[in-house]
Amino acid sequence: MSNTQYSGVKVKRFSKxxxxxxxxxAISFFALYITxxxxxxxWFDWLYPVLGGPEGARLLxxxxxxxxxxxxxxxxxxxxxGFLRWGKELVTWxxxxxxxxxxxxxxxxxxxxxxxxxxxxxxxxxxxxxxxxLTAILIIGSGFPMxxxxxxxxxxxxxxxxxxNVGFGLAIAVxxxxxxxxxxxxxxxxxxxxxxxxxxxxxWAKDHYTxxxxxxxxxxxxxDLDKDKNKKKGA
Amino acid sequence: xxxxxxYVDVTKCDGCRACMVACKNWNDxxxxxxxFQGSVQSHAxxxxxxxxxxxxxxxxxxxxxLDYLFRHSSCFHCSEAACVKVCPExxxxxxxxxxxxxxSDKCVGCGYCVQNCPFDVVQLATYKDKNGKEYKKAQKxxxxxxxxxxxxxxxxxxxxxxxxxxxxxxEEMLKKAEKRLSEIKDKYPNAMxxxxxxxxxxHTIYVLAEKPSVYGLPEKPxxxxxxxxWKDYAQPIGKMMLGATSMALVxxxxxxxxxxxxxxGHEEDGGGSHE
Numbered sequence: 001m002s003n004t005q006y007s008g009v010k011v012k013r014f015s016k017x018x019x020x021x022x023x024x025x026a027i028s029f030f031a032l033y034i035t036x037x038x039x040x041x042x043w044f045d046w047l048y049p050v051l052g053g054p055e056g057a058r059l060l061x062x063x064x065x066x067x068x069x070x071x072x073x074x075x076x077x078x079x080x081x082g083f084l085r086w087g088k089e090l091v092t093w094x095x096x097x098x099x100x101x102x103x104x105x106x107x108x109x110x111x112x113x114x115x116x117x118x119x120x121x122x123x124x125x126x127x128x129x130x131x132x133x134l135t136a137i138l139i140i141g142s143g144f145p146m147x148x149x150x151x152x153x154x155x156x157x158x159x160x161x162x163x164x165n166v167g168f169g170l171a172i173a174v175x176x177x178x179x180x181x182x183x184x185x186x187x188x189x190x191x192x193x194x195x196x197x198x199x200x201x202x203x204w205a206k207d208h209y210t211x212x213x214x215x216x217x218x219x220x221x222x223x224d225l226d227k228d229k230n231k232k233k234g235a
Numbered sequence: 236x237x238x239x240x241x242y243v244d245v246t247k248c249d250g251c252r253a254c255m256v257a258c259k260n261w262n263d264x265x266x267x268x269x270x271f272q273g274s275v276q277s278h279a280x281x282x283x284x285x286x287x288x289x290x291x292x293x294x295x296x297x298x299x300x301l302d303y304l305f306r307h308s309s310c311f312h313c314s315e316a317a318c319v320k321v322c323p324e325x326x327x328x329x330x331x332x333x334x335x336x337x338x339s340d341k342c343v344g345c346g347y348c349v350q351n352c353p354f355d356v357v358q359l360a361t362y363k364d365k366n367g368k369e370y371k372k373a374q375k376x377x378x379x380x381x382x383x384x385x386x387x388x389x390x391x392x393x394x395x396x397x398x399x400x401x402x403x404x405x406e407e408m409l410k411k412a413e414k415r416l417s418e419i420k421d422k423y424p425n426a427m428x429x430x431x432x433x434x435x436x437x438h439t440i441y442v443l444a445e446k447p448s449v450y451g452l453p454e455k456p457x458x459x460x461x462x463x464x465w466k467d468y469a470q471p472i473g474k475m476m477l478g479a480t481s482m483a484l485v486x487x488x489x490x491x492x493x494x495x496x497x498x499x500g501h502e503e504d505g506g507g508s509h510e
Binding site: 038039040041045048053054055058061096108109110149154155156157158160161162165166168169170172173174175177180184 | 323326343345369461462463465473476479487488491492494
């Protein structure tokens with residue numbers, strides 16, 4: 001699909017650190033999901049031969065489990081500023097974040113909606129992040145007693161299975177929505193290019209993350225699209 | 236088919252260990268050289284290759300007298316078995332005799348049963364295939380199901396020379412246990428029938444001379460609450476949630492096709508070459 005609706009002006013949204021961390025997170029999440037499926041439900045037992053039998057599936061699951069732990073550190077080391085901004089935004093909630101959701105439901109189902117001014121991460125992304133952090137803690141935290149049962153009391157190991165399941169159930173439900181928005185839903189799709197190349201169309205960024213965009217314009221990092229439009233009109 | 240139960244009267248056991256030998260012999264289980272346990276007992280607990288262990292307990296009774304207690308220990312074959320509940324492959328299953336068995340073809344060696352058995356009975360055995368690749372399978376007492384199918388009794392029961400063990404229908408064995416309990420109550424005031432309700436009753440019932448804890452048994456074993464939460468709530472809700480989000484998004488996709496034909500709203504489009 002062409003980029004006809006946009007002027008072609010791109011702005012930098014994500015650092016290299018974020019792009020790598022996001023990719024490692026996404027790939028390891030899916031690898032973990034696939035290698036765990038046959039253990040979760042017997043519907044997927046046909047995956048065992050593909051994964052090298054139960055032993056192969058288990059080994060791969062553990063390798064990707066290690067990979068799954070690394071994104072936080074990759075982002076923190078490569079882009080500490082971006083990481084801290086993320087942390088700060090996750091705990092900052094204002095009226096506009098609540099307003100976002102009423103408009104977002106309309107947007108999701110293809111009805112007319114208006115953009116509610118958002119900062120670097122919109123309220124939906126913040127909720128997604130918070131759920132992913134909580135589920136990652138549940139999944140990683142419970143993974144250790146499951147992997148090394150001899151080091152933990154039996155009750156801890158038994159409850160780890162529950163936590164692993166709850167964490168996984170929540171995470172996959174949210175991830176399905178996250179992926180739908182990024183690769184299928186029209187209005188959010190440029191975000192997908194953003195997490196791969198780090199860049200997004202300027203107009204799209206301005207509409208979706210207005211407050212952040214305006215801040216960057218003030219700093220002189222991004223072009224002032226309104227000014228450019230007025231210039232063109234005047235010309 | 237009627238459900239069958241192994242009855243173990245520990246007060247008749249003389250600790251000869253013939254049941255251990257018979258079990259190893261019938262089931263072709265390899266020997267496991269063990270370190271000295273500090274007593275006559277050979278193994279600390281049942282293992283993946285030793286399904287039947289005779290435990291020897293030095294016990295001081297309420298009068299201060301030393302009592303030497305013996306207990307034949309093996310799988311309890313619970314009516315509501317935690318191992319069956321948590322097994323993701325349906326490898327752990329109930330047999331027609333009411334006992335619990337492992338289907339080795341289905342077992343993938345995940346060890347969920349090991350972690351959830353309230354009696355620490357199930358263990359993983361390690362095997363090597365022709366190519367030298369190692370794999371694990373859960374193992375435990377089968378109540379000699381292959382013998383039961385031929386109308387025989389479990390090897391341990393057949394070999395017991397003091398009649399401490401008997402095998403029969405659940406009803407018969409429970410009656411026997413109650414009768415025996417009334418006979419020994421004078422000598423063993425703490426005596427009891429061990430057939431825990433928390434696991435729906437078992438298919439190996441004991442007449443114990445002392446409290447269960449004296450024999451290293453849990454007083455009130457039950458299917459772990461975590462196993463119930465995990466299997467009866469967390470897993471079905473997880474599957475439901477995945478289904479619900481997927482359906483919501485299919486709805487969103489269809490609705491977008493119906494109401495957003497021109498890409499209205501804010502007319503954002505593609506934004507990249509990823510389609």
